[in-house]
Amino acid sequence: MDTNLETALALVNRHRRWPWFIAGGAVVAAIAGVVVWRQVTSRSSVIPTSGTYASDEVEGRELADGTKLRFTFLDDQMHVFAGGNNMGGSVAIIGSKLFWSEEASTEVGCLPAIALQDTWLSGWLNSGVDVFRDHKRLVLSAQGVRVVLKPATDADL
Helix, strand or coil, X not given: CCHHHHHHHHHHHHHHHHHHHHHHHHHHHHHHHHHHHHHHHHEECCCCCEEEEEEEEEECCCCCCCCCCXXXXXXXXXXXXXXXXXXXEEEEEECCEEEEXXXXXXXXXXXXXXXXXXXXXXHHHHCCEEEEEXXXXXXXXXXXXXXXXXXXXXXXX
């Protein structure tokens, strides 16, 4: 066969593949778009105005033995329990930051590790933490600590 003919046939065959490459690229782009959309819609900045949540995961901070963190939202108030004292105060969400101002606390004497945990949690929340909703869970993070909260069950109370 003539080399010019072979070259022409090779070019024709190569051009016939392009529609398949374009269609494949469109499918990949559509799948990537769906994955990104699902991530964006699952992470919402809508924070509850009522409900109780308990810690499901805590990374970057060791909790005192046998304790969980518990958060109760009621309108513009948030009550927090870290194992020792019940603490309450005003909560504000500004952008993706949660700011809490402790205004009241019970004065129950507790073990030193739990008292330190109460103090740490109050200070951590007062400094402002990043917050977002991931499906039914809330995620709070700041200063290398990440707390994942789930809707509380009777076992968490």
